[in-house]
Amino acid sequence: MHEVGIAASILESVEGEARRRPGERFEAVGVRIGELSNVDKDALEFAFEALTRNTPLAGLRLEVEWRPRRQRCLDCGKEFAVRELNLQCPVCGTDKTSCIGGTELDIAYLEVEEPCVKC
Amino acid sequence: MREVLEKKVLSENDRLAAELRQRYREEGILCVNIISSPGSGKTALLERTLASFHQGDSLAVLTGDLQTDNDARRLARYGFPVRQIVTGGTCHLDARMVTRHLDEMGFRGPGILFVENVGNLVCPSSYDLGEAAKIVLLSVTEGEDKPLKYPGIFHRASLMLLTKTDLLPHVEFNPQLALENARKIHPEIEFIAVSSRTREGFPEWLNWLNGLQKKVQAEAAATVS
Numbered sequence: 001m002h003e004v005g006i007a008a009s010i011l012e013s014v015e016g017e018a019r020r021r022p023g024e025r026f027e028a029v030g031v032r033i034g035e036l037s038n039v040d041k042d043a044l045e046f047a048f049e050a051l052t053r054n055t056p057l058a059g060l061r062l063e064v065e066w067r068p069r070r071q072r073c074l075d076c077g078k079e080f081a082v083r084e085l086n087l088q089c090p091v092c093g094t095d096k097t098s099c100i101g102g103t104e105l106d107i108a109y110l111e112v113e114e115p116c117v118k119c
Numbered sequence: 120m121r122e123v124l125e126k127k128v129l130s131e132n133d134r135l136a137a138e139l140r141q142r143y144r145e146e147g148i149l150c151v152n153i154i155s156s157p158g159s160g161k162t163a164l165l166e167r168t169l170a171s172f173h174q175g176d177s178l179a180v181l182t183g184d185l186q187t188d189n190d191a192r193r194l195a196r197y198g199f200p201v202r203q204i205v206t207g208g209t210c211h212l213d214a215r216m217v218t219r220h221l222d223e224m225g226f227r228g229p230g231i232l233f234v235e236n237v238g239n240l241v242c243p244s245s246y247d248l249g250e251a252a253k254i255v256l257l258s259v260t261e262g263e264d265k266p267l268k269y270p271g272i273f274h275r276a277s278l279m280l281l282t283k284t285d286l287l288p289h290v291e292f293n294p295q296l297a298l299e300n301a302r303k304i305h306p307e308i309e310f311i312a313v314s315s316r317t318r319e320g321f322p323e324w325l326n327w328l329n330g331l332q333k334k335v336q337a338e339a340a341a342t343v344s
Contacts, residue, residue, distance in 0.1 A: 006129075009128050013128070036275075037245060038242065087303070105129060
């Protein structure tokens with residue numbers, strides 16, 4: 001239920017960008033969410049829509065890239081996505097792997113409307 | 120036209136948490152962020168923990184709840200500075216709340232700052248409070264599979280405290296299975312089983328705190344020199 005706060009933080013960043021770039025129109029904001037981030041995609045989308053409705057950012061799309069947990073093998077260096085909680089290296093079978101991804105909660109990009117070539 | 124932004128969603132919280140972390144390092148404060156479901160025994164653990172220290176030891180507690188100052192009143196009986204953070208509905212503590220209440224409380228290091236987060240296994244895990252360690256509590260009246268259901272917090276916690284172990288004879292709970300599940304998510308997580316009623320496991324828990332405090336103070340000394 002903290003997705004409302006997460007959505008509000010995303011929108012604060014977008015508003016900050018909007019102030020820095022007067023006259024530009026944003027079509028979408030892209031975020032990366034890792035499976036260990038404890039953010040529910042549906043709840044975030046719902047909160048985002050609710051918080052932008054009837055505001056200057058109404059209609060802004062939220063594009064969510066979902067990231068699985070990733071580990072790196074400390075023995076052979078193999079990097080792999082974790083499936084069904086199995087942290088073992090798929091190449092050499094060791095348990096000695098460390099987490100390198102899946103905790104993301106990042107704002108990756110803004111889609112800015114292309115300026116019209118005629119004007 | 121795609122414009123790359125690349126920033127943390129919670130960058131403002133992260134900035135304030137970094138300030139807190141710097142302050143803790145300079146003052147030699149060990150801050151631990153205690154997180155669990157509602158009713159897993161965070162406040163009871165803190166009561167028994169505070170009772171294990173001497174008057175005059177440098178300790179403070181910030182305790183978060185949606186409503187009431189019941190926990191602060193329970194904890195204030197032990198003679199150490201305690202402040203209630205009433206979030207008024209917010210399901211977690213953030214770095215801004217901690218900064219404000221720490222300033223108002225006027226606690227200075229060196230010492231230990233216990234932060235009792237709002238009872239919730241989900242949201243508090245996203246908000247860095249500048250702590251040296253997150254501690255997750257799981258009580259024996261819950262399910263052994265909680266680490267699998269709430270991997271985010273078990274992944275981030277340095278220590279898992281299994282609480283209410285005095286109830287083990289009365290419940291069907293397999294501590295070994297709970298630990299195995301936690302280590303599926305976080306192989307290096309440390310583990311101590313405690314009972315705040317009988318004090319079982321308290322020597323180990325206090326020893327763990329003491330070890331971390333020494334480490335933090337050695338870092339503080341290194342920062343000064």
